[in-house]
Amino acid sequence: MIKQWLVATALAASVVGGATASDSPYLTGREQLMMLADNNPAELTEWRGEDLFHEPRGPKNVSLEQCDFGLGPGVLEGAYVQMPRYFEDTGRVMDLESRLIHCMKTLQGFTEEDDPIARKHSSDTREADLTALYTYIAAQSNGMAWDPPMDHPMERLTRDAGEVLFYRRAGNMDFGCVSCHSEPRKRIRLSFLPVVSHQEEWSKAVSWPAYRIGHGVVRSSQHRVRGCYYQMRQAGVKFGSDASIAILSYWTDQARGGEATLPDLKR
Amino acid sequence: MTNKTRHVTYMGLALSAGLLAGCVQVGEQSDDEPDLTEMSAEEYAEYLIFESNSFKLDQEVQEGGTARERMQQDELQRLCSDTRNRPHGEVANRIVAMARESFEYPEGGIQLGDWEKGAELARSGYGYRIGHNYDNPERTVGGNCYACHQMDPEELAYGNIGPSLSNYGELRGNTEAVRRFVYEMIYNPHAYFPCTAMPRMGHNGFLEQESISHIMAYLLDPESPVNARKVDPDVEMDPASAPAGDTGF
Numbered sequence A: 001m002i003k004q005w006l007v008a009t010a011l012a013a014s015v016v017g018g019a020t021a022s023d024s025p026y027l028t029g030r031e032q033l034m035m036l037a038d039n040n041p042a043e044l045t046e047w048r049g050e051d052l053f054h055e056p057r058g059p060k061n062v063s064l065e066q067c068d069f070g071l072g073p074g075v076l077e078g079a080y081v082q083m084p085r086y087f088e089d090t091g092r093v094m095d096l097e098s099r100l101i102h103c104m105k106t107l108q109g110f111t112e113e114d115d116p117i118a119r120k121h122s123s124d125t126r127e128a129d130l131t132a133l134y135t136y137i138a139a140q141s142n143g144m145a146w147d148p149p150m151d152h153p154m155e156r157l158t159r160d161a162g163e164v165l166f167y168r169r170a171g172n173m174d175f176g177c178v179s180c181h182s183e184p185r186k187r188i189r190l191s192f193l194p195v196v197s198h199q200e201e202w203s204k205a206v207s208w209p210a211y212r213i214g215h216g217v218v219r220s221s222q223h224r225v226r227g228c229y230y231q232m233r234q235a236g237v238k239f240g241s242d243a244s245i246a247i248l249s250y251w252t253d254q255a256r257g258g259e260a261t262l263p264d265l266k267r
Numbered sequence B: 001m002t003n004k005t006r007h008v009t010y011m012g013l014a015l016s017a018g019l020l021a022g023c024v025q026v027g028e029q030s031d032d033e034p035d036l037t038e039m040s041a042e043e044y045a046e047y048l049i050f051e052s053n054s055f056k057l058d059q060e061v062q063e064g065g066t067a068r069e070r071m072q073q074d075e076l077q078r079l080c081s082d083t084r085n086r087p088h089g090e091v092a093n094r095i096v097a098m099a100r101e102s103f104e105y106p107e108g109g110i111q112l113g114d115w116e117k118g119a120e121l122a123r124s125g126y127g128y129r130i131g132h133n134y135d136n137p138e139r140t141v142g143g144n145c146y147a148c149h150q151m152d153p154e155e156l157a158y159g160n161i162g163p164s165l166s167n168y169g170e171l172r173g174n175t176e177a178v179r180r181f182v183y184e185m186i187y188n189p190h191a192y193f194p195c196t197a198m199p200r201m202g203h204n205g206f207l208e209q210e211s212i213s214h215i216m217a218y219l220l221d222p223e224s225p226v227n228a229r230k231v232d233p234d235v236e237m238d239p240a241s242a243p244a245g246d247t248g249f
Helices: A002-019 A027-034 A042-054 A096-106 A127-140 A153-167 A199-205 A222-229 A242-254 B005-021 B042-049 B067-071 B075-082 B091-100 B113-123 B168-172 B178-188 B209-220
Strands: A085-087 A092-094 A209-213 A215-221 A264-266
Touching: A002 A092, A027 A199, A042 A127, A042 A209, A042 B168, A085 A153, A092 A096, A092 A127, A092 A153, A092 A242, A127 B168, A153 A242, A153 B042, A199 A242, A215 B178, B042 B067, B042 B113, B113 B209, B168 B209, B178 B209
Parallel strands: A209 A264
Antiparallel strands: A085 A092, A209 A215
């Protein structure tokens, strides 16, 4: 049912894209998704994340309110659109999800094995706490411009290496990210593909978390990176790994100045 | 520092980081770690792939060996990455020459197989995916053509990264020259389009010879719906009747 509806939407989008002045079927299709949905189910996730964020949890029984996402302890507004960033205390460039895990460990005392950290992605039956927290914090940057900092040399190196990874072709299908995200108006089957050099398309494309209609749950940017490496038949990329953060650093930099929609709704 | 000593240092770093942290996070810098900021973007990218514990490199893969080998680039992949898929002059010539040398033809010549089997194979995107969810090596590998090409004009769920192949056999004919061209395109398309996005499905061992012959029949056999259907472009199709399917992507 949903699949048929998606097919219809995609086709409608391609027709509209051809007949009007809009030169981005990716964006037209997306707008129609937004119009068809009365509200974004990711809001529920966001609310649950808000509760989890303020609730004292973990062996140390404290909340995450003192977590520093780069703008100072507890400052959430605008923090996400300025990530990934370099953190002195860990000596690493971190994305929002790795930073959250860092705080859940250091402030709350959770370990890698505890469910709130171990469960990285949601299933049909169980939403990951991490996704809920991530959605709540990301939502505090809704409507702002993507603006990842490039002051520290590791931030610049990470972004530059992310660019190399984006263009790097390997594996049985000779794919790099560039194979599918470099030319306008292209589709894989019925999915219109966002173009990395098109600021408006790309700033929407990197707007994660998003409720994915096809999955019926909220997904994160780490989930998207994993999915794209999977489809390329390359090695599985690990959650929060430095390579995944390099990709995120490059993709956020490419969206610089464009508007973030948080949380988003995707097909 | 030469490339070689640098490489050895990375290995040491990866090892010690792995022992200390036992997980992805490298954690606090220690004094004997190399200064990452001295690396070029290319060096750091290679370091990220092979030395930073970012990928599941030890996973076994169906072609034999591990995912590590999949991440290693062959010359074609490296040249196309370095030139961002726009090779000029010498490089383009080199790529075309390498592709021509790579051709291997089936014993008994290029034959058309069964287009009905080809129809399935052209749609299927199954095969060779690894990582969190492993494609079963026992199942037949698909050619994924619909991800990028229109073929049967009645199939609405087609991609457009490549040109439309609808009525291909009817338009091009089913001559030996055309069969050879199509075979070589599937085997290694860089002979004609250096640094194309289309995968080397023969050269990379992605498709078996038999599968290639079925897909070729689907493309060239006059009976195949790719060629036999006459769709009046004015007749509107019902979008809801199009299968969304598993795209393989």
